[in-house]
Amino acid sequence: MIQGGHAGEVTALELHSTPKIVAQAGRSAPTYEAAAESSAIDAKELARLRQWLEQRGVRLTVNDLLLLYRAFHAVSYTISTPIQRELRMLRKQLGVKRYRALQDSIDQTLTHDRETNPALLIPMDASNVTPKARLFPTTYRNPLPAIVPLLAEVQKHYADYGRKEDEASWRTFDEARRRLLAHLKAFGEFLDTLKAITMRGESFNTATLRLLGHLPPSIQHILDQIPQHIGVLNEVIKGSEVFSNLGRVAPHTSPRRFTSAKDDSATKELVRGILTDDAGVMHISLRDFRPFVSLLYAADAAALADKLAQDYLDSYVAGFNRFVKELAALTSAQEVRA
Numbered sequence: 001m002i003q004g005g006h007a008g009e010v011t012a013l014e015l016h017s018t019p020k021i022v023a024q025a026g027r028s029a030p031t032y033e034a035a036a037e038s039s040a041i042d043a044k045e046l047a048r049l050r051q052w053l054e055q056r057g058v059r060l061t062v063n064d065l066l067l068l069y070r071a072f073h074a075v076s077y078t079i080s081t082p083i084q085r086e087l088r089m090l091r092k093q094l095g096v097k098r099y100r101a102l103q104d105s106i107d108q109t110l111t112h113d114r115e116t117n118p119a120l121l122i123p124m125d126a127s128n129v130t131p132k133a134r135l136f137p138t139t140y141r142n143p144l145p146a147i148v149p150l151l152a153e154v155q156k157h158y159a160d161y162g163r164k165e166d167e168a169s170w171r172t173f174d175e176a177r178r179r180l181l182a183h184l185k186a187f188g189e190f191l192d193t194l195k196a197i198t199m200r201g202e203s204f205n206t207a208t209l210r211l212l213g214h215l216p217p218s219i220q221h222i223l224d225q226i227p228q229h230i231g232v233l234n235e236v237i238k239g240s241e242v243f244s245n246l247g248r249v250a251p252h253t254s255p256r257r258f259t260s261a262k263d264d265s266a267t268k269e270l271v272r273g274i275l276t277d278d279a280g281v282m283h284i285s286l287r288d289f290r291p292f293v294s295l296l297y298a299a300d301a302a303a304l305a306d307k308l309a310q311d312y313l314d315s316y317v318a319g320f321n322r323f324v325k326e327l328a329a330l331t332s333a334q335e336v337r338a
Helices: 019-027 043-055 062-076 081-088 090-115 147-164 167-199 204-213 217-229 231-237 291-298 302-332
Strands: 034-038 119-125 135-141 241-248 270-276 282-288
Touching: 034 302, 043 062, 043 302, 062 090, 062 119, 062 147, 062 167, 062 241, 062 270, 062 302, 081 090, 081 302, 090 291, 119 167, 135 167, 147 167, 147 302, 167 302, 282 302, 291 302
Parallel strands: 119 241, 241 270
Antiparallel strands: 034 282, 119 135, 270 282
């Protein structure tokens, strides 16, 4: 900002809050969060998998596969041994009662993730359709949870064929693989339909926002509080996680990091921000608001909260890379003939 003085002289812009805003901020409970980042997605293997799938008539985008693996990761994630060791070291510092409350919060959160098909809020770019709206949100829930056990079944039959290499075991594997590919194709078609509905501004989320937008602010506030106290309703309207992917940036541009935002409700526990840079490297950020994060802050262990978030993200990325590699092997497998 140029203010007086010589031409071209730049002075700092000072921002001041009113006493009313400062007082309101002081009454608000602090929001604790942990954060993590990763750039370890194997883009080459991912491109190879998509090529193999397309040859089989299955068209899945990068984002489709990232969303799909979320269901696999939720049921398999466990905290790594080094992080578990660090958590146990808090026992003496916290005492039995506070440590048990922390451990119970972590266990309950992970158990809930394994047993729940989560609703993910996905913001989509509406600038080309309705520039004034900027974003069209939609809520996604995996419509085909049977894919998770079905993949395990296909892997088992493939391992059996690898040991026996006979016609019967190949036929069993191939039939199971066809069912898996049919599920993957249906999954992709479901997401295509969901995107089309959302980009027309016809998703349930967009309709709800339009309804609220025409009501007085006092009524908006009351109605906004209802979903936060009714879990199922909140998931339908707002989702329990945010999954925001900006895609690949324009060539020769510099963005390398994207941290996504969330609304002010306490129901969003994980917020993912995904961006692929101009060199094709995917960068994933994770903001973690799970219940135990505030307990770790209270225990003066904010650094451990970040480590737990990083452990979760690292596990997701490593598992996704394995998932992509294994699915590519299954998709491209051919019968060995004598």
